[in-house]
Amino acid sequence: MIRTQSVRFIVALFSLLVAFSVQAQKLPNVMVLATGGTIAGTGASSTTTVGYTAATVGVQQLINAVPEVAKVANVTGEQVFQIASESMTNEHWLTLAKRVNTLLAQPNVDGIVITHGTDTLEETAYFLNLVVKSRKPVVLVGAMRPSTALSADGPINLYNAVILAGSPEAVGKGVLVSLNDQIQSSRDVSKTNTSTPDSFRTPELGVLGYMQGNKPYFYRASTRKHTVETEFDISNIQALPQVDIVYGYANMNDVALNAFIAAGAKGIIHAGTGDGSLAAKVKPSLIAARKNGTLIVRASRVGNGILARNGEANDDELDFVVSDTLSPQKARILLMLALTKTSNTKEIQRMFYMY
Numbered sequence: 610m611i612r613t614q615s616v617r618f619i620v621a622l623f624s625l626l627v628a629f630s631v632q633a634q635k636l637p638n639v640m641v642l643a644t645g646g647t648i649a650g651t652g653a654s655s656t657t658t659v660g661y662t663a664a665t666v667g668v669q670q671l672i673n674a675v676p677e678v679a680k681v682a683n684v685t686g687e688q689v690f691q692i693a694s695e696s697m698t699n700e701h702w703l704t705l706a707k708r709v710n711t712l713l714a715q716p717n718v719d720g721i722v723i724t725h726g727t728d729t730l731e732e733t734a735y736f737l738n739l740v741v742k743s744r745k746p747v748v749l750v751g752a753m754r755p756s757t758a759l760s761a762d763g764p765i766n767l768y769n770a771v772i773l774a775g776s777p778e779a780v781g782k783g784v785l786v787s788l789n790d791q792i793q794s795s796r797d798v799s800k801t802n803t804s805t806p807d808s809f810r811t812p813e814l815g816v817l818g819y820m821q822g823n824k825p826y827f828y829r830a831s832t833r834k835h836t837v838e839t840e841f842d843i844s845n846i847q848a849l850p851q852v853d854i855v856y857g858y859a860n861m862n863d864v865a866l867n868a869f870i871a872a873g874a875k876g877i878i879h880a881g882t883g884d885g886s887l888a889a890k891v892k893p894s895l896i897a898a899r900k901n902g903t904l905i906v907r908a909s910r911v912g913n914g915i916l917a918r919n920g921e922a923n924d925d926e927l928d929f930v931v932s933d934t935l936s937p938q939k940a941r942i943l944l945m946l947a948l949t950k951t952s953n954t955k956e957i958q959r960m961f962y963m964y
């Protein structure tokens with residue numbers, strides 16, 4: 610009698626293990642690479658939503674706080690670094706991008722989620738959009754409230770990001786950003802509010818889709834080249850060229866511009882007023898910088914619209930580049946990568962119309 614019961618128990622246990630293994634094999638393998646930020650932040654109390662400490666909670670604790678992810682993917686966590694993202698550097702980007710490319714080359718990795726601070730999330734996402742060499746999904750996710758807050762948005766954002774990174778629908782869409790139940794393009798999204806959960810928006814070009822009921826719903830895709838379609842390869846790059854941004858405003862002067870040039874900037878993004886207008890006090894220094902070999906890109910501080918070539922300045926004559934619809938902070942990223950390939954302004958202008 611006992612022998613029969615033991616056999617039945619072993620058979621039941623074996624069947625359970627097989628069922629679990631089959632279920633696990635059906636789920637996508639998603640890596641969560643943690644970098645810090647508010648999503649990993651902690652506050653003094655549950656009502657602390659500003660004035661908290663970012664980048665304090667480790668990746669495994671983030672994953673453990675959302676046990677539901679185990680039902681939608683086989684999740685493995687890795688702490689790449691732990692910083693508040695306002696302190697992100699080019700070196701962090703190169704480390705992260707190389708790690709992403711190494712992992713995505715592995716057949717047992719189906720997608721990657723990167724948890725990240727929101728301050729520079731849009732920049733890291735766009736950098737990766739240009740240098741990741743895989744069609745597999747890469748999804749950047751953050752939170753506007755720390756993990757300890759009432760109605761923290763991190764857990765649901767992480768849950769949705771894991772689903773998205775493991776979904777066939779996200780394959781080949783470029784690097785994505787997902788917070789607040791939305792799916793955004795890394796090229797066009799920006800942080801638009803200092804503190805509210807709906808901060809990440811793409812005001813005029815729009816979201817790519819939504820996360821709803823444990824599923825992604827796509828309604829459009831970016832028309833610009835990304836990931837495997839780009840000409841940028843950072844596998845053998847140890848440092849990126851220095852590119853800085855000068856901000857346009859009434860009564861602007863050329864002190865900041867000249868300081869950047871003196872410090873060795875290889876490129877300058879001029880975040881001008883309006884359609885990239887050049888103040889009379891600054892234009893001569895920009896022209897001189899160009900003549901001395903510094904690449905100049907005319908961008909705009911306004912946030913939306915096309916920066917028209919030969920509109921507010923004769924770019925053909927001045928040998929300047931225009932940023933198309935890229936924000937100044939994203940134009941900086943594309944110019945850095947462009948300068949790893951060429952200093953020819955016609956070639957660089959082609960890249961700004963392609964990526």
Ligand code: DAS
Pocket residue numbers: 645646647648663692693694695725726727728729751752753
């Ligand atoms: N300091 C901000 C950052 O790390 C916190 C956040 O994630 O919003 O980007």
